[in-house]
Amino acid sequence: MRSLTFTSAAVLITPSSDSTCAHNKPSTLSNNVTSKHPKTPSIRKPLPAGNTLVRNNILFKRPLSTPLKPIDPLLSAKTLSLLNKSIRNSLSASTIAGYSLALSRFLDFCNQENIPPELRFPANEFVLSAFAASNAGLLSGNTVCKYISALKAWHVLHDVEWKGGSRLNFVLNGVKNLTPLSSRRLPRPPVNIKMLSSLIIKLDRHDPLDAAVAAAASVAFWGQCRLGELMASSRTDASTSSRPSRRDLSTKSPYRHSSSYALFLPQTKTKRRGDSITLVSQIGSSDPLSLLRNHLQVNDLPPSSPLFAYLTSHGSYSLTKRQFIDRCNDIWSKLGYPHTTGHSFRIGGTTELLLSGVPPDVVKTMGRWSSDSFLRYWRSLEDLAPLYAKNVQRSNHSRSPLALNA
Numbered sequence: 001m002r003s004l005t006f007t008s009a010a011v012l013i014t015p016s017s018d019s020t021c022a023h024n025k026p027s028t029l030s031n032n033v034t035s036k037h038p039k040t041p042s043i044r045k046p047l048p049a050g051n052t053l054v055r056n057n058i059l060f061k062r063p064l065s066t067p068l069k070p071i072d073p074l075l076s077a078k079t080l081s082l083l084n085k086s087i088r089n090s091l092s093a094s095t096i097a098g099y100s101l102a103l104s105r106f107l108d109f110c111n112q113e114n115i116p117p118e119l120r121f122p123a124n125e126f127v128l129s130a131f132a133a134s135n136a137g138l139l140s141g142n143t144v145c146k147y148i149s150a151l152k153a154w155h156v157l158h159d160v161e162w163k164g165g166s167r168l169n170f171v172l173n174g175v176k177n178l179t180p181l182s183s184r185r186l187p188r189p190p191v192n193i194k195m196l197s198s199l200i201i202k203l204d205r206h207d208p209l210d211a212a213v214a215a216a217a218s219v220a221f222w223g224q225c226r227l228g229e230l231m232a233s234s235r236t237d238a239s240t241s242s243r244p245s246r247r248d249l250s251t252k253s254p255y256r257h258s259s260s261y262a263l264f265l266p267q268t269k270t271k272r273r274g275d276s277i278t279l280v281s282q283i284g285s286s287d288p289l290s291l292l293r294n295h296l297q298v299n300d301l302p303p304s305s306p307l308f309a310y311l312t313s314h315g316s317y318s319l320t321k322r323q324f325i326d327r328c329n330d331i332w333s334k335l336g337y338p339h340t341t342g343h344s345f346r347i348g349g350t351t352e353l354l355l356s357g358v359p360p361d362v363v364k365t366m367g368r369w370s371s372d373s374f375l376r377y378w379r380s381l382e383d384l385a386p387l388y389a390k391n392v393q394r395s396n397h398s399r400s401p402l403a404l405n406a
């Protein structure tokens with residue numbers, strides 16, 4: 001069984017300091033920042049049998065069989081290093097992990113089929129099509145398309161020709177049509193305003209944990225937030241580099257209306273340097289402003305503490321995503337609601353704002369949505385359609401020339 005030999009590589013190739021030799025000598029690659037004078041050559045290890053290599057960061061590794069493109073020797077080592085650093089930071093950690101998994105599965109397929117190394121990277125279109133087809137009837141078409149996207153990303157990152165074309169597109173369409181019923185997940189139901197209100201009524205606002213859960217639920221819903229933007233994965237994680245601290249909540253609105261808070265999220269899925277959301281006053285028990293004030297009063301902690309940290313007899317702890325969603329589902333299950341996931345808060349907040357008549361472009365901006373995903377996550381279309389499209393009328397002078405000439 002054939003396998004590829006990989007170099008633990010940076011994305012870019014750095015030329016030798018001798019410009020006359022730059023196109024004749026292969027450049028050495030390493031995980032560290034590239035330089036024109038590498039001190040030691042990188043270690044190149046073959047993939048073990050069965051292709052059980054470390055999955056993480058394979059996206060930034062390059063097989064020795066892949067031809068290298070010479071880089072203009074006029075570029076300085078500093079410029080090349082910054083270019084390399086920019087490319088390596090172009091994707092989120094979760095995307096890198098997902099793409100690396102897809103690449104390792106592609107290599108597993110190539111090993112099983114004894115695909116020659118020179119047809120793997122750059123990937124031959126026939127090989128790409130065969131890999132996609134090998135999952136037909138087993139995985140959803142969307143999953144297979146994500147695998148192909150990961151392979152294309154590798155080629156782009158390494159400046160290698162992408163050979164996917166019309167044939168591959170036909171195969172992907174076929175794989176989508178052959179998606180098994182078991183792989184077709186129903187859309188995740190959104191948290192609606194009734195569920196949110198019922199949850200908050202059942203929570204004890206004087207209890208430190210429940211006070212934090214109530215505030216987090218309202219912020220996630222009305223702020224259209226992902227839970228990972230607000231809460232930690234470990235209760236002992238008190239870092240605030242990627243999640244908001246109390247000082248990130250501004251109760252003094254910079255806008256004309258005083259009934260709003262500004263919350264800075266240090267890091268989001270799409271913006272590593274963070275983004276801000278606006279929380280406005282709402283009627284009823286789910287008002288995020290009053291719930292935040294209650295939480296901060298019950299859990300009186302320093303401004304540097306995580307926003308949703310809470311007090312216990314043993315000190316303070318960070319509210320975790322798992323702890324949060326388990327507490328919510330514990331209450332909702334007793335009320336007859338189905339099991340809910342964390343993303344349902346973001347979907348629910350978006351849907352509620354749309355149903356309330358807030359213009360879609362405002363909802364989109366408030367929720368920091370990209371156009372495609374915003375449309376994909378719309379729910380309750382049977383309610384939204386009458387709201388925006390009922391009794392559509394146009395005067396004769398506004399009718400299109402096409403209609404007038406019909």
